[in-house]
Amino acid sequence: MSVRNILIIGLGGVGLHLARRLVQEGYGVTVIESIQHLISAANDNLDAKIIDGNAMELSSWKRAQAESMDLMIAVTDQDSVNMIASIIADRFGIPRKIARVRSPEYGYDNSLLNKNDFKIDLVIHPEELIAREIARLVMRSSGNDVIDIGEGTMKVCALRVNAACPIANRTIGEIRLLHNEFPFRVVAIARGINTIIPGDDDTIMPNDQVFIMVNGAYLSRLMQLLGMKEQTIQRVMIVGGGMVGARVAELLCKTVRINLIESDQQHAEELALSLKNTDVLHGDGTDVNVMVLGGLMEMDIFIATTGNNETNIISCLLAKHMMNRTNVDPAGKEGKTIALVKKEDYLVLASTIGLDIALNMKISAANEIMKFIRIGELLSVAHLHGVDAEVIELVAADRSPITKKRLGKLRSTLQDKGILVAGIITNGTCILTDDDTLIEPNERAIVVSATRSLKDAQQLFQ
Template identity: 75%
Template sequence: MSVKNILVIGLGGVGLHLTQRLVHDGYGVTVIESSPQLISSVNDKIDAKIIEGNAMELACWQRAKAETMDLLIAVTNEDSVNMIASIIADRLGIPRKVARVRSPEYGYENSFLNKNDFKIDLVIHPEELVAQEMARLVMRASANDVVDIGEGQMKVVAMRVNPDSPIVNKTLKEIDLLHNDFRFKIVAVARGIATIIPGEDDTILPNDQVFIMLHEKNLPQLMNLMDMREQSIHKVMIVGGGMVGARVAELLGKTVKITLIENDKEHAEELASTLKNTDVLLGDGTDVNVMVLGGLMEMDSFIATTGNNETNIISCLLAKHIMNRSNVDANAKVGKTIALVKKEDYLVLASTIGLDVALNKKISAADEIMKFIRMGELFSLAHLHGVDAEVIELAAAPKSQITKKPLKKMRSMLQEKQILIAGVVRNGGCELTDEHTVIEPNDLAVVVSATKSLKDARELFK
């Protein structure tokens, strides 16, 4: 089902971030928000119709012209408001409903009252989403991240470029010529605060974070080329025992030994009695002595999930230094650091100063909602952590612009829009493109696009 008009309830962190993305992508967005102060602070940031009022009052829904909406997204901080809003939306004929529900007692498959009782199509729990993502990233021990593309046939691998890397200070064209025993394609680069969708003349520099797309069968060869070693995960340290930290410990504790540092005595005691396979330490997560006494030098990964941005970033930097300072042996492991960061601006900062991965709850929630919205329009969607870029799969319409000439003749236009046609799915297989590739009508293409260019990418295939 195609979505054009969207009603958002709540302009808090998730609501504002999501509304900005929806407006940018060309959706018609109407927002109901009860706080005049919040409305005043964001009025110049979003080009959406904003209605001041209580979402529990039907008059607000009438002013929002709810009967014309294709989708409701209820993301206030109150579970009860979001769940009731979904019921109201259903009564008013809005066909699809998304609601933020944090309490496990309501809205979920096994809850006393599940999502069907509240007419919810997608339940969003930002803390659960980011905890699941952290656990996934820890278990992907060899690289910063690995994203499955084309039903798993292709992978996008994220890694930091060291000064002695075989691809450093070389253009993409030179890399293709030098390393042609198996095919891979660098599809995105994070450099400082910039996201680059590279062309063949772009040069890879030390400390770049690169995103490399290749066939699954060639992953061992890439790891060998980049001197990446498979690392088994045995020990993980977590700082912060809040909702995210405790859930990560619960998820990883099934297979990994966890050390969790919590600075609140009462909460630390509670965690110690409920979390399995977890040693809970009382202390400050930015205190080097506490970290070292907790066994940091033996850890495979370090995760900071406190409610303070600075604490999370500083503790990860300390951990990175301590974990890697002991790894002077060329064959030793290199610990991975993951930080929970509330401010989007800090995500770029965290990556720039050396953290492996920084995650944000509202971005994780918005990504999940955007994926749900686009299910009818895209075959799949994956966000690349650390850059403002997405990997999408698009089907080429018979008379679309993308089908009219080889990719080399579209190179300058695609680069200008920060779009890369990276692969094509044909005859049940997925292959990387080159400059001679012609996208045929009805082909399914794997496209890497700057987030801001998603709309342009979709237009090329219509």
């Protein structure tokens, strides 16, 4: 089912971020919100219809023309409002409903009142989503991140480039000529606040975060070429025992040893009793002495999940410096850091000052919602952490623009839009493209697109 008109309930962090993305991608967005300062902030920079009203009053839904909506997304900070909004949306005939529900007592498959009772198609729990994302990243034994693409046959590997890296200070074209023992392709670059979908003339610079697509069979060779060291994750330190930190410990404790630092003494005692295979220490996560006492020097990964942006960033910076064994042993391991960052502006700061991975809860929730919206429009979607770009699979329709010329002839047009057709899937195998590649009708392609250009990418294949 195609989605065109979307009703959002709530303009808080998730709602505003999601509304901006949806408007940017060309959807018709209407919002119901009652808090005046949120409405004022949105009116200044959001091209959407905003209804000043209470979502629990049917008059607000009528003013929003709810009966014409294809999808309702309720993301206020109150579970009860979101669940009731789903029931109201169903009565107005809105076919699909998404609701943010944090309480495990409602809305889930095993709850007394499950999502079907509230007519919800997708339940969003931002804290659970971000905890699972952190656990997934931890269990990747190398690099900053590895994403499965094309039914798992292809991987996209993220790497922070240093001055000694073989691809540093070289153009994409030079890299292709110098390193042609096996096929791989740089598909995106994060440089400061900018996202680059690179062409042959773009240069990889030190401190860039690059995303490289490679067949899974060549992943270890790529890591060896780029100097990425495989390591077994055995010990993890978490600062912050709130909903996210405690859940990360629960997800990881069966496979790794956890040391958790919590500033609230009573909560630390509760966590010590409830968490398995976890040593809980009461203290300040930005205090070097507390971190060392907690075993920081033996850790493979350090995770900061407190509710304070500055605490998370500062503690990760301290940990990053202290866990760098290469300072005293060139063959030593370099510990990884993951920070939970609430302010979007701080995401760029976190990556530019040296943290490995910075995650944002509302972006994670929005990504999950966008993935749901695109079901039926795209074969698959993978968001690349740290850049405004996504990997999608598209099927070329008969006589679609992408089938009329070889990719070399389309290079300039594609690069201007921030679109890269990176691979084609034939007989279950993905082959990286080059300038001579011609996309055939009904052929599946892996496309890397700037988020702003997703609609343009789809139109090329329609």
